[in-house]
Amino acid sequence: MNHFDAACGARTMLYSGTNQVISCLSAQERSLIVPHLRLCELIPGHAIHTPHEPVRHIYFPRSGLLSIVVIFSDGNSAEAAVAGSNTIVGAIAAFGDGTALNQVMVAAPGNADRIEADVMRRLARESEALRDVLIRHSQALAAQSVQIAGCNAVHPLEARLCRLLLQCRDLSSADTLPFTQDLVSSMLGVYRPSLTHVLRKLETARLVSLSRGKVRIVDAAALEECSCECYAAIKDQVKQIVGAGRLAA
Structure with a gap:
């Protein structure tokens, strides 16, 4: 075992x-x-x-x-x-x-x-x-x-990152995510320097706050504006397939 x-x-x-x-x-x-x-x-x-x-x-x-x-x-x-x-x-x-x-x-x-x-x-x-x-x-x-x-395949890294952070926020019901940059870069399939650049951009815009091993979402509404359409699309798919009556998205 x-x-x-x-x-x-x-x-x-x-x-x-x-x-x-x-x-x-x-x-x-x-x-x-x-x-x-x-x-x-x-x-x-x-x-x-x-x-x-x-x-x-x-x-x-x-x-x-x-x-x-x-x-x-x-x-x-x-x-x-x-x-x-x-x-x-x-x-x-x-x-x-x-x-x-x-x-x-x-x-x-x-x-x-x-x-x-x-x-x-x-x-x-x-x-x-x-x-x-x-x-x-x-x-x-x-x-x-x-x-x-x-x-x-289609959307830029910034939009994809915002989508991922919002998804994880919804699923964990928490604004602070215990994510290292290595983990997020692996999940998104990108090199860490590219991810670091985008994260710093979001931090400068006060959408997120970064600390060792953590990403805190500061402004979820603004993050959603920067996200691609896939964030909303995935939520809608869950409601449609699973059924809003059985499970909230």
Whole structure:
């Protein structure tokens, strides 16, 4: 058992937060899934899913941030999606062979409930309502990935950075993000000097404040004005696919 798996076996007072998907499940759906959930710590820098390897667990984040990234043969990477307490990570493993296509890294510390993929496959077969939830959240993450792929190809770095910071602010419900510049440059697939230049520009404009290992959003409204259309588009996609009645974006 590695350090991450050991952390997933522990239950301490450090764990807090609520996964919105579980909160929105019906009593019947919760009764199926909750007995099989195990609480775990999300440790920054740890990979919970690795490309081409079996997805052994499906995650319901309570807090923290997960970054779904594409890893290239030269070692470079780029963000495909970002996830938090409003979704399920790895839900697609409840269908098919359950092999990870991309890497899922912990971008900000927190905790999550996780369930064995084999157990989730069995529960999905038993419950049509649960299958629908899993499918919808898989579709929402896939839609975000497509939107971000287009964003990375077309929009300038400043707009992409603003979009990412706003997304992470929404998902963490916090203005201060525990992000190093190395982490953000990796998520955006850019060289750190380019990122540093844009961050300093945003800081000079008093949109953000920088400190060691942290980025604090000072003016979210102004940051949204500098963001590209993808920030709003991703929020709208979540509402459309998941359903505003079941889960707030």
